[in-house]
Amino acid sequence: MECDILVIGAGVLGFSSAYHMKKRDPSKRIVVVDKQGGPGQGNSAKSEGGFRNIFTSSTNYLLADCSIDAFKHMEEEMGHDVKLEFIGYLWLFSQRQYDAIRPAVEAIVNRGDGVRVLTLEEVKKTIPCLVPEFGEDEEAELLGVEDVAVGVYGEKCGGLDADALVRAYEEEFVKLGGEIMYNTEATRLMLKPVEELGLPGEPFVWQDTVVVGAETSKGEILAEKTVVAAGVWAQRLLDPLGLDSFQRPKKRQIFAFKDQKLEPFFKMEGLNEEGVMPLTILPKANILFRPELSEGSIWLGCADDIGRRFELEEDPQPEEDYYTNNIYHVLVKYFPCFEDVRPMNMWAGQYAINSLDETPVLYEAPGICYVGAASGSGIMKADSLGRILDALVAGEPEAELFGGRMFRVADLGVRHRHVEHEEFVI
């Protein structure tokens, strides 16, 4: 089998890339392969589905801000119900935390886009079910739970249905004539000499080489260009070539709740039009949760850092104990309404973490382009990353993001990488 462009990975980055490439030139034969049986089944659809344009790095901001606009367009103009809910993001900080991050917050507020700082009084008034101060509470002290002092609220933020988003890109790609092969695992990238001699042992060290496609569980697929968008599995394909994905896989878990006790989160005036709790990040232990409006549930995650291992798992599993013995104790301190509420559902996925600068990586080598290392924010940056990947494949130095802002492709590359360190990491 032969095609112009082979995309490995039917996740959100694979399909956004495939769609934008197909849109540029519908005459190109573009094939997406994935070992899973459907779209986004690797990690995309397992995401909490939060999106935000609150980033300190202007690179991350631009990638997300334009993607959010694109998602809005997909919903409003293209008829895809990706359940985009602008319920906002609310970061709760202790005074100590806020003092450390204050210059970064001020820079973000000055950027505009509906980011504002809430005083403790405003936080209390808006979120009556929050306990922001603990006085002499010994358990709070033991847990290291600090009083809330400040909130940072961003309105161009919220939640979306990651699964629906992947399917929307898939649908648009297919509409243009794009091809998909599910249950097709790319097992090896085929590296060939540019000028093949037909001798045993090729490619030799003195030969220029090029990736000419991939061996898959359904046979060889030859391609002019192979795009590796395989998420946490990318390194397996890149290892034999000696190329780096600049990411390590880390498990992330989502716990979903549905309980009468949690109704206050769905009746909360003052921050967003929906009158619900924003996606909220606690000042302790990187715990975050958001109301999922279509099913009326709360989705909660925790971005544990040191101690949560890097490990590539085929089918990562959630740990109920992780909620019960870990997250729960902190959560009920701030939000007593969670008391005795048990998750009705839980699942786990994996982040592809670039710990160096927490920013995605895109680069090319002969015959191949790589996009990844999205560090958990690949969904909210998916449209921009797909356009940048398309520009990279097309050999253009700049990509036009949704809405017309331009992005220098090499900024996300290796050789001329130019990104800022991100302060707002979850």
Place this chain on the structure above:
Amino acid sequence: MECDILVIGAGVLGFSSAYHMKKRDPSKRIVVVDKQGGPGQGNSAKSEGGFRNIFTSSTNYLLADCSIDAFKHMEEEMGHDVKLEFIGYLWLFSQRQYDAIRPAVEAIVNRGDGVRVLTLEEVKKTIPCLVPEFGEDEEAELLGVEDVAVGVYGEKCGGLDADALVRAYEEEFVKLGGEIMYNTEATRLMLKPVEELGLPGEPFVWQDTVVVGAETSKGEILAEKTVVAAGVWAQRLLDPLGLDSFQRPKKRQIFAFKDQKLEPFFKMEGLNEEGVMPLTILPKANILFRPELSEGSIWLGCADDIGRRFELEEDPQPEEDYYTNNIYHVLVKYFPCFEDVRPMNMWAGQYAINSLDETPVLYEAPGICYVGAASGSGIMKADSLGRILDALVAGEPEAELFGGRMFRVADLGVRHRHVEHEEFVI
């Protein structure tokens, strides 16, 4: 067992770090552990032992330049025979290659330090055994071997005995009272809550944690600070913590030759005082070789890039076929004196490659410091990296390198990383 500082890895970075920390405060109990039975037995002693101060990145330049001065001091003032031979480095470029790298070369030449550009005539005159031009040679065309057009020669470069260098640091460390445990494998870093409660399941996600030492094949070793200097094996220790070593392991092979035919390399006037061939890098396939003066042999390596896999091997093996069928054909084109010469010895080691910026990484997390990702130039930067690691452990923002030049510790870190991309990579 308890100590102040536990250093994991008895390679050149481990011992340089241990020595500089012990020198700062000889009252500290510092223990170096290694799974091998002696110093440098991981990859340090397997190095080709080239050293150079020719780097485009001013960071890399400073790290190497000061380390070379330190090695000279160790030999001349401290009585360590590390076989430092200032035979120079000679980069041979085709016109095409030189045009691409010209601004970088000019910047290096302007930096001073005895770097100069040799015209083709000068190269020809100095190295009579080199064939620099191939005319209509069809085999040369097939091999993609280009005519030599320019040489870049650096005089503060050459070869040293990597094994002897590691032993020199070991000896100085032991003289100061440092302790070493060989045949002792660190199997796991011990992560504990800062305030331990004695409950099952600790550390919990809401607890601050700290590395308190390591489990080893000879029992637990508790330490105030644990230094991970485990080279390509570092990620195995860091994975369970979810910390990144920012490196991938890649095999590198050395082929050693001793043959009358190679005598011209030991009688070559005009470049260095020793009257020998400098360490020379061919314009094709990243092949390099140098005379090893103490045994009168030639050591040859090849820094193959795409196609040489990333893989962690316990005991990487050289591939004779790799010389015979790969390197050989290019080598004899430029240096026909290699014709029919077979390696008398060969071995393999591993580089810890940071493909992103080709520069070492040093950072700390609670209880732990990491040094690595030296990308194949850890030996020639070892003294500086040991001093910077020492400054990091001591909490100092700047390290004084040998000779008094200062280095900002955070420049090699993650959060405030500030390094330039390196153009002169072998």
